[in-house]
Amino acid sequence: MSVPMHQLPEQQPSVWQPTSVEEAIQLKHKWGNDAVLVAGGTWLRTRWENGLSPIPQHFISLGRILVLSGLTVNSQGQVHIGPALSIADLMKNELVQQKCGLLVQACSEIAAPSIRNLASIGGNVMTRTGDLIPALLVMDAQIMCTDGQNERMIALKDWLAAPHGAPDEIMTGIIVQTTAGLESRDSTEIAAKNLEDGKPTDGQLAAAIEKEFIHEFYLKVGRREAFTPSVITVAGRLSLHADGTVTDIALAAGGGNAVPARFSALEAGMIGKPLTKAALQILHKGVMADFNAVADDYAGVAYRKQTAANLIISECFKAWHKGGGAYAP
Numbered sequence: 228m229s230v231p232m233h234q235l236p237e238q239q240p241s242v243w244q245p246t247s248v249e250e251a252i253q254l255k256h257k258w259g260n261d262a263v264l265v266a267g268g269t270w271l272r273t274r275w276e277n278g279l280s281p282i283p284q285h286f287i288s289l290g291r292i293l294v295l296s297g298l299t300v301n302s303q304g305q306v307h308i309g310p311a312l313s314i315a316d317l318m319k320n321e322l323v324q325q326k327c328g329l330l331v332q333a334c335s336e337i338a339a340p341s342i343r344n345l346a347s348i349g350g351n352v353m354t355r356t357g358d359l360i361p362a363l364l365v366m367d368a369q370i371m372c373t374d375g376q377n378e379r380m381i382a383l384k385d386w387l388a389a390p391h392g393a394p395d396e397i398m399t400g401i402i403v404q405t406t407a408g409l410e411s412r413d414s415t416e417i418a419a420k421n422l423e424d425g426k427p428t429d430g431q432l433a434a435a436i437e438k439e440f441i442h443e444f445y446l447k448v449g450r451r452e453a454f455t456p457s458v459i460t461v462a463g464r465l466s467l468h469a470d471g472t473v474t475d476i477a478l479a480a481g482g483g484n485a486v487p488a489r490f491s492a493l494e495a496g497m498i499g500k501p502l503t504k505a506a507l508q509i510l511h512k513g514v515m516a517d518f519n520a521v522a523d524d525y526a527g528v529a530y531r532k533q534t535a536a537n538l539i540i541s542e543c544f545k546a547w548h549k550g551g552g553a554y555a556p
Contacts, residue, residue, distance in 0.1 A: 242286045248294065248397055251287055252375035255395045258285045264397065265289065266311040266347035269338070270354050295349075295399065298322070304405045310349020310398045314359075315340065317348055326405035329443045329462065333362035336447045336460075349398050355387060360487040361462035362445050363403065364479040371400035384489050439474065440467045442546035446538050448482070450525060457482040458526050459534045465546045471501040480514070480535040484521040490514060502547045511540045 243262075245251040255262055262285035265271060274280040289295050295311035298320055306327060308317065317323055318334045337343055337351070337358055351357030352370070360383070368383040374396050381389075383401075441464065448459040459482040466475035476494045481487025493513040500506060520531035 240282060240284055240286050242288060244288045244291050246291050248292060248373060248399060249375050251289060251292060252373075252395060252397060254285070254287050255397075258287075261285055262287055266295075266350050267313060267345040268350075269342055269346040270350055270357075289397075300326075300405070306403050306405055308348060308401045308403065310352070310401055311347050312349075314343040314346050314348055314351070318343070327366070327403060329362050329366065329445055329464070330359070330403065332445045333359050333462065336445070348401060352383070352401065353398065355486050356481065356484055358447060358457050358460045358481070360387070361460050361479040361481050363401065364487060364489050365443075365462045365464050365477040366403045367477070369402040370398060371402065372396045373399050384491075387486055387488065440469070440546070440549065441465070442467075442542070442549065444542040444545075446542070448534055448538070459483075459531055459538065460487070461535055461538045461542075463539060463542055465502075465543060467502060467546060471503070471547065473497045473500055473502050478514075478539055480518050480539070482520075482531065482535070483523055483526065485519060485531070488519065490517055493517065502543065507540050507543055507547070510543065511536045514539050 243254050245254060251264065255264065261283055263271065263283045264287050266289045268286075271280070275282050289311045292311065295309045296313075296316075297307075297309045298312060298317070299307045300322060301307070304326075306323070314334045314337055318331050324331055334343065334348075337346065348359060351359045352363065363383055364387075369380050370383050370386045371378060371380050373379070378399065380402070443462075443464045445462045446460070447457050449457050459480065461478075461480045463478045464476070465473065468474055476497050478490045478494060479487055480490070490513065493510060496513075497506065497510065514536040515532050518532050518535050520528045520535070522528045522531070
């Protein structure tokens with residue numbers, strides 16, 4: 228780590244390596260603001276090197292807490308990801324590759340391979356501006372946290388909207404629904420709802436399910452081709468019936484210093500309606516209005532809003548065209 232001499236602390240930091248969540252929380256309680264919890268430390272390092280945060284006296288490493296680096300799936304198709312799991316290991320996991328393609332794509336856009344070997348998924352989320360967050364929002368991710376005594380689960384979108392959590396709280400898991408689970412659940416429910424007969428036969432239900440079309444996307448715009456901070460990051464998932472009707476939609480945008488968020492009001496307004504050219508125009512205006520972009524030295528608010536809206540509508544148009552919307556009015 229390259230830090231100017233005048234920024235180095237008088238005493239070199241101590242490194243603590245707890246083997247349980249409870250021990251890590253006890254150490255954080257003991258040292259308070261003089262300690263920081265560290266998984267990969269890649270984001271923290273950039274802040275120290277740029278003088279944005281002081282180097283703490285104590286590092287509490289999460290690397291030896293095995294439960295924070297695991298990955299499991301339950302019978303509902305939900306994947307429980309340990310927050311200390313590196314982005315590289317997450318990408319290599321066969322289950323994630325098969326069932327969470329959107330997340331794998333987002334991971335591939337993070338920094339360079341050497342950084343992904345160290346950076347953790349939890350660290351990316353804890354920054355509140357990480358490029359993985361739009362994809363996780365679209366996947367309806369939930370966050371699990373504990374203060375050592377009580378564990379809570381909260382939707383990622385609500386966690387982002389709330390003030391920063393308790394300083395001594397540790398993230399213990401990120402829960403996402405696999406694509407296969409979403410397709411099975413949503414398509415069955417939607418197919419049954421769309422059939423006029425209240426009691427569809429198995430054949431009718433199967434035929435209706437086959438007409439569902441799902442399109443997912445993740446796009447990142449940076450200042451260069453690779454290994455660059457994002458200017459804009461967008462993600463989405465659309466489910467369309469064969470007639471072009473939107474049966475499910477999730478859209479999110481972030482980038483730069485903006486806290487990523489879903490476009491919940493716009494999504495609600497699209498459900499049950501055909502994804503026509505007129506609807507896409509309305510959606511474009513809505514994204515422009517609702518995206519809470521933040522300007523910096525590289526791009527202004529207007530540019531970020533325009534880019535986010537263009538990217539999202541471009542992908543929605545692809546879904547509309549591939550899903551049969553090209554033949555709709």
